[in-house]
Amino acid sequence: MTALPELCHQVLDLVGGRAEAEVTATAGRSALTRFANSAIHQNVADDHLSVRLRLVAGGRMAAATTTRVDAEGLGRLVERTLEAASVRPPDPGWPGLAPPAAVTDPDRHDPETSGASPDRRAEVVAAFVGADLDLAAAGYCDTSGWEVAFANSAGQEAGGRVSSAAVDAIHRTPSSDGLGWQASTRLADLDGGAAGRVAADKARAGADPADLPPGRYEVVLEPAAVADVVSFLLGGFSGRTYAEGRSFVRLGEAQLDPRVTLRDDVAAPGTLGLAFDAEGTPKQAVDLVVEGVSAGLYHDRRTAHQAGVAGTGHAVVGGESFGPMARNAVLSAGERSLEELIGSVDRGLLVSDLWYTRVLDPKTQVVTGLTRNGTFLIEGGRVVKGVRNLRFTQSYVEALGPGRVLGVGGDARPRQSGYVVPSLHLTSWNFTS
Numbered sequence: 001m002t003a004l005p006e007l008c009h010q011v012l013d014l015v016g017g018r019a020e021a022e023v024t025a026t027a028g029r030s031a032l033t034r035f036a037n038s039a040i041h042q043n044v045a046d047d048h049l050s051v052r053l054r055l056v057a058g059g060r061m062a063a064a065t066t067t068r069v070d071a072e073g074l075g076r077l078v079e080r081t082l083e084a085a086s087v088r089p090p091d092p093g094w095p096g097l098a099p100p101a102a103v104t105d106p107d108r109h110d111p112e113t114s115g116a117s118p119d120r121r122a123e124v125v126a127a128f129v130g131a132d133l134d135l136a137a138a139g140y141c142d143t144s145g146w147e148v149a150f151a152n153s154a155g156q157e158a159g160g161r162v163s164s165a166a167v168d169a170i171h172r173t174p175s176s177d178g179l180g181w182q183a184s185t186r187l188a189d190l191d192g193g194a195a196g197r198v199a200a201d202k203a204r205a206g207a208d209p210a211d212l213p214p215g216r217y218e219v220v221l222e223p224a225a226v227a228d229v230v231s232f233l234l235g236g237f238s239g240r241t242y243a244e245g246r247s248f249v250r251l252g253e254a255q256l257d258p259r260v261t262l263r264d265d266v267a268a269p270g271t272l273g274l275a276f277d278a279e280g281t282p283k284q285a286v287d288l289v290v291e292g293v294s295a296g297l298y299h300d301r302r303t304a305h306q307a308g309v310a311g312t313g314h315a316v317v318g319g320e321s322f323g324p325m326a327r328n329a330v331l332s333a334g335e336r337s338l339e340e341l342i343g344s345v346d347r348g349l350l351v352s353d354l355w356y357t358r359v360l361d362p363k364t365q366v367v368t369g370l371t372r373n374g375t376f377l378i379e380g381g382r383v384v385k386g387v388r389n390l391r392f393t394q395s396y397v398e399a400l401g402p403g404r405v406l407g408v409g410g411d412a413r414p415r416q417s418g419y420v421v422p423s424l425h426l427t428s429w430n431f432t433s
Contacts, residue, residue, distance in 0.1 A: 004149035005159060007051055007069055012153055014078040019057035019085065020097050021153045022280060025069075026050050028146030029114060033121040035169070036138040038129045043118045052317070053081050059090040061320070093320075095305035097154040098280040105275050106267060109161030113187040114145020116165070124167050124192035128180065131196025132171055135203055139169020143187055150280045158276040166416045167192055170373055171199040176209055176386055178202025179224065179352050179373035183416045185272060202352060202374040206386025212377065212431075214390070218348030218406075219429040220341045220378070223413060225371075226421040228354040229396050230262070230329050232367055235359075236397075237288045237296070239303030240323025246362050248397050254292045255397060257405035261332040262289040264298055264314075270414035271328040276313060283313035283328070292402060300324040333422040334408030341407045341425040343381040349390075349429070350376040350383055365397040368432075390431040399426050 002010075004025040015021040031045035051074065054063040062085035066077040112120075121141040129137045145163040150156070165187035170177045180199030182190045221229070236247040249255070265285035266273050276282050279301050287295045299307065300315035303324060314324035342350060357369030371390050376383045398404070409423030 002069065004147060005151065005157070007074070008149050008151035011051060011053055011074055011078060012151060014075060015053075015055060015082075015153065018082060019055040021053060021055040022097060023151055024052045024278065025149045026052075026146060028144065030142070030144040031116065031118070031121070032140055032142045033118055033125055034140045035125050035129070038133075038137045040122060040125060051077065053077055055081055055085060056091065056094055057082060057085045059094065060085045060088045061091045061094060062088055093302050093306065095301040097152045098156045098301060100155045100157075101282050103158040103160070103276045103282045105160040107161060108163065108185040108272070109145060109147075110163045110186040110188075111145070113143050113163040113165050113185070116143040116187050120187065124187070124190050127192030128167060128169055128196035128199070131193050132200035135171040135173060135200055137169060137171050137196065137199070139167070141165075141167045141190070141192070148274055150276060152280055156280045158280050158282075160274040160276065162272060162274055164272050164416070165190055167195050168416065169195070169199060171196065171203040173203050173207045176203050176206035177373045178204070178206060181224065183414045205383060206374055206376060209386035209388045210377065212387045212390065214431050214433050216428045216430050218345055219426050220338070220345060220348065220350045221424045221426065222338070222350070222352050223411060223421050223423055224353040224415065225351045226331065226424050227415045227417060227419045228357055228369075229399070230331055230419055230421055231417065232357070232359055232365060232396050233262070233400075234264075234288075234326045234329055235362065236365065237298055237326065238323045239297045239299040239307055241362070242297055243303060243306060248363055248365050249294045249297070251294050251296070253294055254402060255294050256289055256292040256400045257402050258292040259334070259405040259408050260289055260292050260400055263287050263330050263332070264326040264328050265330055266328040268328065268330045268420060270412075270420040271330065272414065272418040273328055277315040278317050278319065279315040281311050281313040281315065286312050286326070288326075298324055298326050327418050329419045329421070331412070331419075331421040332408070333410050333412035335410045336407050338409055338411055338423050341409055341423055342378055342383060344407060344425065345378045345381060348378045349387070350374075350378055360393070364395050366393065366395045368393045391433045392430055393432045394430045399429060400424075404428065
């Protein structure tokens with residue numbers, strides 16, 4: 001196979017002086033082992049090699065991708081992209097190509113994970129299922145590994161490799177589910193048995209769940225649930241969302257509790273991803289919230305140009321339509337164990353996970369959704385019973401507002417999303433049905 005940097009330069013040579021151009025070549029494999037009723041029923045894998053070209057000719061932008069990387073395929077990629085650009089309107093927001101800048105690749109690539117066999121993933125699944133053979137287990141174990149090269153006609157070049165692995169699954173009784181999960185850059189780091197034991201314990205503790213009336217309850221959110229909260233909050237710190245007046249963020253104000261410090265940093269332990277963005281800009285660490293104070297925004301080249309600031313390396317493919325994205329969020333951990341957080345609750349709920357969440361108002365971050373895979377009543381500092389899943393309608397900004405975060409766990413760990421977040425103890429959460 002032709003080396004990825006060479007593919008990038010072949011395309012740039014074909015474009016020549018006809019346009020400003022940037023090229024990304026990607027090669028890798030993603031694989032998934034899925035199981036239900038405690039038995040594997042699906043193994044799938046995708047080997048991928050593609051080249052993406054984005055160019056601007058006469059102020060008009062177009063982009064296209066091909067999986068044909070021979071001379072004919074690359075030639076057709078260039079000509080059809082130039083043709084597409086010729087019929088598009090001028091792009092007044094085009095900020096120009098990323099200039100040359102050094103990129104330091106953390107090289108979070110593990111060959112054994114990237115090339116993991118179905119048998120190797122099955123070992124993780126078997127350990128998860130074997131944690132409690134009297135329960136039915138369902139979920140997946142996935143592995144992936146990618147190499148990416150980037151080059152543009154302004155002279156910027158970058159490259160990197162990354163791998164990831166995760167097990168995300170449940171154990172189930174006739175009336176309850178329990179979630180267990182782990183994620184890492186290395187498959188060898190996953191302990192399927194440990195994840196399975198967590199899931200089984202939750203499922204058994206939640207059997208025969210009680211109905212709970214709607215209302216406001218003190219809550220302890222475990223990391224899977226906190227990751228959902230963070231995913232919505234991040235949107236408010238987008239340079240585009242902020243510029244268009246759709247963000248809740250008021251820079252310099254103490255909008256969140258002093259216990260909340262949120263940073264986007266690809267170099268932080270546990271995060272996943274490359275050290276450069278879709279435009280070839282090195283990713284910068286950005287302090288979004290510092291001890292409750294909204295402190296910064298993340299940008300791609302377009303939003304940075306419009307704001308008159310430096311880009312932060314948060315461009316994504318297609319971002320010219322919807323803006324930059326933060327994918328390496330780290331919510332600072334505390335020092336308390338999950339048991340200590342639960343022990344400080346007189347009456348409230350322990351929430352394992354949130355799902356089917358939808359934002360109702362981005363300006364206030366009001367979100368509606370459901371709990372799942374383990375929701376429990378806490379009384380007197382102890383988990384006393386499982387409760388049926390509840391729907392909520394809650395402003396995430398309000399939930400993390402000043403004085404509302406009573407404790408932060410020391411259990412921060414990576415999710416498959418690439419976020420690293422701990423458990424949180426909050427004063428109030430609005431359950432509606």
